[in-house]
Amino acid sequence: MWAYLFRRLAYNMPVYLGVILLVMAALRVNDPVYAYLGKNVTEEQIEARRESMGLKEPFLAQYAVMVKQIATLDFDTMSWRQQGTTVGELMSKAIWPSLALTVPALILTSVISICVSIIAAFFRGRTIDRSLVVIAVLGMSISFLVYIIVGQYFGAYLLNEKLNTEIFAIHGYKSGILNWPRYCLLPVLISVIVAMGYDTRFYRAVMVEESNRDYITTAKAKGASRQKIMFVHMLKNAMIPIVTRISITLPFLIVGSILLEVYFGIPGMGQALISAVTNQDFPVVQAFTAVFAGLYILTNLMTDVMYALLDPRVRLS
């Protein structure tokens, strides 16, 4: 197991180094200082800004600094827009709201869509199954943004108006577990509804395929009940594609959380990144994209570990 984990780590290291290289190169295609300061500044100001950011050093030296910052998780560069705060401070503030949004969304989506897909596979070919598939395809054809806008209107504005109390906040965020339902539940629900369309269809196909396998016939012949076949035999064997799928949905989740954070005013990583992009806040954009990619690679690594735990054969290959 440890050897396997070590192998995966060794494989992902050069990939991550490449990611940092790509991010840094992409951000330097267009002069970041010029874009930030605009056209009406003197040459000296530009030079000073460049000097302070270390942009005059050779690219490899800058790369080494960045890698060191990531390796030690110590982002001590100053943000350009938000005077007096370092990138690291911004990041440690932003990460918790993001996790409060994504982790429940991931868990809820997976659990609900697996249950729905088992129901669909259970009633395969019948009306329930067919209508679920049709709803999933129709739901997939609508933009995420529309769900957010309409969901916010019905979930927050209209509900609050009808009940005269504020169940879900329209905008904003407060930390703390007691405040969570008020600020995060509606965004989480929206993201669950959106993801359901994709996931249900996929899981259903997996379940249907599994239910055609020989071991199911054996279990039936042995006299196992349908429920037992569904939840014990089939679900366990379907775990591998399910875990793959969860790792595939992660980027969608990140997209979703960025949009939801921007729209509902939740001060998470996504919102910080987007506002840094619109404000040309170069150090923040650079560090945040690198960290986003790092988190993403880490979750992929976790998926690999899950594989190995679920299917011992993976460890050996």
Next chain:
Amino acid sequence: MIKRWWNSRTARKFRQNRLAVVALFVISIYIALAFVLMLGGFISLETSDQRIGSQVLPGFLGTVLPQKRLDNALDFIDDVDRALNNRDPEQALGELTIGFRSVAKLPQPELRKLVDQGFEKYDHLAPILDELADSSQVTTGQLSDETATELTELEGIVDQLWPPPTGWQATKEGLALVFGTDRQGRSISMRAVYSVKVAIQVGVVTAFISVLIGSVLGTAAAFFGGVVDHVVTWLYTTFASIPNLVLLVLLAHMFTESQFENTLVPVYVAFCLTFWIGPCRVIRGETLKLKELEYIQAATAIGFSRPYIMVKHIIPNAAHLMLINFSLLFIGAIKSEVILSFLGLGVKRGPSWGIMIKQSGQEVVNGFFWQIGTATGFMFVLVLAFNILSDALQDVFDPKHV
């Protein structure tokens, strides 16, 4: 050759799927529409940006509430009033157009008289409506007969000032107003139709280039192996390790303040560099599989060169994957355009469904769904058609796929 293809197994199997045929038909209508728009037919960028009536007018199904009718009338009268007060009223009146209407060719004193009458009526009606509780929600039926007739008279004055178009122009105005207007008084239907062009452009260009890059790199990596394979694999794992949207944002950000900022180039580059990963991975896998098959080995044994085998045997046998990926990427491009536009990094000039959905955010808060509904509807039909098409293609070419 066409006949042979038409009778082939895949074509027959595809035709059996009625839904997929309908989807293909819908897609061709969209593409034809986009072509016409690209050649400058129907709607130009300028007309889609023009004000054609008063603001947030509901479409064909909605009834205009009295408060709204009153405001509309005032808008139209105000415009004439402003033109009359201009230093050169003659010219100002001549230039004044709203959509398909222009000011009546009447002598100025008569126009002035009509405007004054209109203001008088408005000043009389406004307090009456204001006094009603919840005035913005009152329907015409709830008004007293007297007020209702007065409101109709006011609209009669507006029609005298702005004679309604006749014939073909009237049909055009009707079509332009069929889904109402947005907050700047622009026609929602015109903007939605014009966006077809943007969507098809973005979809076709990015899907085509991404599939091209992906297939070239994918086949090359698998077929030549060795260093090429290592480099390509490293490249796509690197690109794939950045979450999709973060990469899109990063690449679109690259172009801010550059000369391409107001074109579609940033969108194209961002999408192509993000989307080539999918087809590359799939086609590399397929080529690895094909390479081991006997007919390829036979071709090598006969002594055909490697590029020849690649072009003649491998690419045609992986072509179905390119087709499926094209249609999947098309959907991805259209949907991502909406998201990028919302974040302010997508289409900058002219309308697109993304821009429309973004703008409709503030209208939805006030319960106005025409803009978001129309943009979503147009997008929904196209994306649904592509979803059905790609499912059908997958069924036909790759039945074992989950």
